[in-house]
Amino acid sequence: MSVALDFYVHRESWLHRLDPRVKLWGVLVGCVAAFLLPSLSVQGVLLLGLHLLLLGNGIPWRVLRGLWRQMAVLIVLIMALQPFFTPSGDPLVAVGPLRLTVGGLSQAGLLATRALVTAFFIGALLFTTDQRSLVQAFVRLGLPYTWGLTFSLTLRFLPAIQQLFMTVREAQAARGWVAEGNLFRRFREYLPVLVAVIIGTLRMSDRLTLALAARGMAAPASGEGDRPPQRTVWRDLHMRRTDWMTWIGITLALLAVSFWRLVFGG
Amino acid sequence: MLVAEHLHFAYPPPGPDFPQTEALRDVTFHLETGEALAVMGASGSGKSTLCHVLAGLTPRYTGGRVSGVARVAGYDVLATVPPTGTVGLLFQDAATQLFNPTVEDEVAWGLEALGTPPPHIGAQVEEALARFGLLDVRTRSPWALSGGQQKRLALAAVWAMRPRVLLLDEPLGGLDPQGRAEVLAALETLSQSSITLLLTTFRPQAAALAPTTLVLADGAATSPTPTAEVLRDEARLVETGILYPPKLWPAMEAHIVPSTTPAIAMQDVHFAYTDGHAALHGVSLEIPQGQFVAIIGPNGAGKSTLLRHFNGLLRPTRGTVYIHGKDVAGRTTGELAREVGFLFQRPEQQLFAATVYEEVAFGVRALRLADAAGRVERALARFALTAFAQTPPSILSYGVQRAVTLAALAALDTPILALDEPAVGLDGREWARLLAWLAERRAAGVTLVIVTHEMELAARADRVVALADGRVVADGAPAEVLG
Known part of the structure; x- marks a missing residue:
């Protein structure tokens, strides 16, 4: 059976307890700062700080290493291509029209670290916030509950669809199906699998509709024509003193970065 | 509390070349508050359809032609959606009715839908998890549980909403012997409570939980009969495809x-x-x-x-x-x-x-x-x-x-x-x-x-x-x- 697409690492830490709305604000400010601050060394300090923050709040190194692995292809692509698109300064190597320059390398490094800082800010949110709290945060910020539920169900069913694909492919292989030949032929061979997955996904969605209806989704409160009862929320979000202090700290950081950018112009 | 009278239902045919066959044919029974009824039948006899009709899901979400009377707690479920919490349904495939990230969230979801005041939800979640032996897995993902645990969780989630009528569709279906034993133990505690219960099954152990049983065969039902009497008539159960011949x-x-x-x-x-x-x-x-x-x-x-x-x-x-x-x-x-x-x-x-x-x-x-x-x-x-x-x-x-x-x-x-x-x-x-x-x-x-x-x-x-x-x-x- 598949499991949900979930990055949450269950721990009891300050960052885990922080209100997810504050963490969302932190991620937003962090990503903005990553793009406002042009210096490679500042990006490096941010990245180091994020690692220390996550490790200090109980996120194991293997989880951080996993994120590095996920980002590795993107970083390699940036470092391999970007220097040739933004050449500036003295060339180090020149092959025909392609010039590798110190400036180009520096730009690529900056872009790569920005991508990493953004990924680790988002990671800090997802590793320390369970799915329910995350959806709850979006709902409290104004997202309709049904949208939040849809988001949560999507996270639930993406791996289920992947699992369905694997199951159908295995069932067909066990009855003699072999995908071989060129790319076009392979695509044609995969068509029956894809059709089966689409049908399976539609059936899954039908069953889910029944399951939600059976548990009272949109049913009236007491009789015909009555509106559904007002949903309540177990363990609703509440901003505590620490949350407010952190929120103020993040906002001050944003102001400081903006001021620095305005005054010194990067 | 639960009434079916001359109930007929036919699903929409899957294509123009298919005849419309009846999944339920003239099903009639009455169940008073606190009574339990087992519906025995072979695969495809109409057990799940009966549950879905009584829960107000069919034909509302599936289409099809229905006639007769289906009434739950006084509500005509063929005409109106019964209020939240009137009827609870355990689906045959429990995994399809689990959609929350953790076990305790799954149980809390229905209580939130009912509008239960938040301070009361925690205690009710705790009680449901304790009743169905799930306290030690409360923070786990429902999809990481065994088949028996998933069935018990789905049961806990439905039971926590305190429905006036509980419909259990093949509660032992698709489970290995260990899972069956777990769920059977949970059902025994339910059958001793005052809840109005209808369960469908082809397993004699599950039917034995209810004092009366009706047998469904190709959509047609016998009248409710004492379960002991139904289970004694092995030849009839073999004939209807519920049991297999030992020979x-x-x-x-x-x-x-x-x-x-x-x-x-x-x-x-x-x-x-x-x-x-x-x-x-x-x-x-x-x-x-x-x-x-x-x-x-x-x-x-x-x-x-x-x-x-x-x-x-x-x-x-x-x-x-x-x-x-x-x-x-x-x-x-x-x-x-x-x-x-x-x-x-x-x-x-x-x-x-x-x-x-x-x-x-x-x-x-x-x-x-x-x-x-x-x-x-x-x-x-x-x-x-x-x-x-x-x-x-x-x-x-x-x-x-x-x-x-x-x-x-x-x-x-x-x-x-x-x-x-x-x-x-x-x-x-x-x-x-x-x-x-x-x-x-x-x-x-x-x-x-x-x-x-x-x-x-x-x-x-x-x-x-x-x-x-x-x-x-x-x-x-x-x-x-x-x-």
């Missing part, structure tokens, strides 16, 4: 001398999944051609993992697997399908063709076997599927879907059959068909390797291999291993 066993017991040539050989096979979980630790086995081997062991012992090595769905991390003397390394699963017929668990997840005929013909065509049409026709007839040949497999009941997967296998006529839990969720009629086919294959000298929790079946094997923690812990004649 089927002798054919499986026929002594066939296996050849000395190995059909399957495994040498020091180790296997670890990509997440690092090691499932097999140095398994060595030699299975001669024509031998019937039952593989038993607790959940997570590595039984399915072992079986998946026979047709290359999994490859050993270390060690070698030989089929008919040839190493499987370098041969695709598609190539091995000529020699090894493989049956998966959960038939509904592996049916992919537009019609039953196409489903059964898929492997025959992929392997370019001779007499394709004849093979398909014979396999359909073998499993009583000829009438369903042009029906989409997805709309069939669990038992008929299982029959389709067996027919797809039968059409290939492979010298080795590797079957993963073929008997789970089968009613008596389907058991009878499965046993008759296995006996026939056995007599034809086919090598049978069956992963099973059904000890009655394992006792008929030539040899039983017991696995635990990815190791062979016992290997011998059934009398030696099963005791």
Whole structure:
């Protein structure tokens, strides 16, 4: 059976307890700062700080290493291509029209670290916030509950669809199906699998509709024509003193970065 | 509290060429507050349809033609949606009704939908989890639970909403013996409470929880009768396909001398999944051609993992697997399908063709076997599927879907059959068909390797291999291993 697409690492830490709305604000400010601050060394300090923050709040190194692995292809692509698109300064190597320059390398490094800082800010949110709290945060910020539920169900069913694909492919292989030949032929061979997955996904969605209806989704409160009862929320979000202090700290950081950018112009 | 009077229902036909057949025919019963009723019937007899109609889901979400009366707690469920919390339904496939990230969130979801004041939700979640023995898994993901735990969780989530009527559709369906025992224990506490209860089943142990039982056959119901009386009439239960005739066993017991040539050989096979979980630790086995081997062991012992090595769905991390003397390394699963017929668990997840005929013909065509049409026709007839040949497999009941997967296998006529839990969720009629086919294959000298929790079946094997923690812990004649 598949499991949900979930990055949450269950721990009891300050960052885990922080209100997810504050963490969302932190991620937003962090990503903005990553793009406002042009210096490679500042990006490096941010990245180091994020690692220390996550490790200090109980996120194991293997989880951080996993994120590095996920980002590795993107970083390699940036470092391999970007220097040739933004050449500036003295060339180090020149092959025909392609010039590798110190400036180009520096730009690529900056872009790569920005991508990493953004990924680790988002990671800090997802590793320390369970799915329910995350959806709850979006709902409290104004997202309709049904949208939040849809988001949560999507996270639930993406791996289920992947699992369905694997199951159908295995069932067909066990009855003699072999995908071989060129790319076009392979695509044609995969068509029956894809059709089966689409049908399976539609059936899954039908069953889910029944399951939600059976548990009272949109049913009236007491009789015909009555509106559904007002949903309540177990363990609703509440901003505590620490949350407010952190929120103020993040906002001050944003102001400081903006001021620095305005005054010194990067 | 729960009333059905002259209730008829027919699903919309799947296409213009299909006749509209009635899934429920003139069903009538009355249930007072606090009473319990068991509805016994074979697969496809209309049990799930009855539950869905009474829960107000059918025909509202499925379409179809309905007539008669269906009333729950005074609400005409055919005309109006009953208020939240009036009726609770446990679906046959519990996993489909679980959609929250953790066990406790799953139970809380319905209480939130009811508008329960937040300070009360925690206590009610706690009570439901305690009642169904789930406190120790409260923070786990529902999809990481065993089948029995998922069923109990779905039950806890429905029960927590304190419905006035509880409908349980095949509460023991699709579970292994351990899961069945867990759920049965949970149901016993429910049947002793004052809740109005209707449960559908083909298992006598579950029916025994209710004082009265009605029998459904092809959508038509008998009147409610004392359960003890219904269970005493075994001949009638066999006739309606609920139980299987015991006379089927002798054919499986026929002594066939296996050849000395190995059909399957495994040498020091180790296997670890990509997440690092090691499932097999140095398994060595030699299975001669024509031998019937039952593989038993607790959940997570590595039984399915072992079986998946026979047709290359999994490859050993270390060690070698030989089929008919040839190493499987370098041969695709598609190539091995000529020699090894493989049956998966959960038939509904592996049916992919537009019609039953196409489903059964898929492997025959992929392997370019001779007499394709004849093979398909014979396999359909073998499993009583000829009438369903042009029906989409997805709309069939669990038992008929299982029959389709067996027919797809039968059409290939492979010298080795590797079957993963073929008997789970089968009613008596389907058991009878499965046993008759296995006996026939056995007599034809086919090598049978069956992963099973059904000890009655394992006792008929030539040899039983017991696995635990990815190791062979016992290997011998059934009398030696099963005791």
